[in-house]
Amino acid sequence: MAWKDQMLYSVLRHKCPRCHEGNLFIHKNPYSGWKVFEMPKECEHCGQRFQLEPGFYYGAMYVSYGLGVAWFVAMLVAFTVLYPDFSIHVFIITTVVSMVALTPVLFRLARAIWIHLFVKYEKDWQQNVDPKA
Numbered sequence: 088m089a090w091k092d093q094m095l096y097s098v099l100r101h102k103c104p105r106c107h108e109g110n111l112f113i114h115k116n117p118y119s120g121w122k123v124f125e126m127p128k129e130c131e132h133c134g135q136r137f138q139l140e141p142g143f144y145y146g147a148m149y150v151s152y153g154l155g156v157a158w159f160v161a162m163l164v165a166f167t168v169l170y171p172d173f174s175i176h177v178f179i180i181t182t183v184v185s186m187v188a189l190t191p192v193l194f195r196l197a198r199a200i201w202i203h204l205f206v207k208y209e210k211d212w213q214q215n216v217d218p219k220a
């Protein structure tokens with residue numbers, strides 16, 4: 088199986104879950120201000136809708152919470168291994184600042200993971216297109 092066919096590729100590159108070609112977000116830069124939230128209504132490649140139902144991405148907040156906890160644990164392990172006598176104040180400040188800095192990245196990653204849970208990859212999606220639709 089090619090790397091491009093893997094779900095991990097599509098999630099990390101923020102690609103359409105159905106075709107792995109179209110972009111999930113209009114702007115590639117996650118630090119482009121409020122534009123970070125802008126998503127196309129559908130995939131420019133295969134036509135897959137990205138808003139599956141009203142409020143679909145509220146569920147991505149659960150994923151985002153999980154990513155935040157994972158980041159906290161990763162920071163704790165890194166501090167424990169690299170600086171065994173670390174100060175709790177330095178740890179908290181470093182973790183909070185890095186978490187705030189990573190918010191746009193985690194936001195997009197959470198949305199990408201969330202939609203990939205509901206839309207499966209169709210390698211030959213062109214053959215499944217209904218010509219009457």
Ligand SMILES: [Zn+2]
Nearest residue numbers: 103106130133
């Ligand atoms: Zn697509």
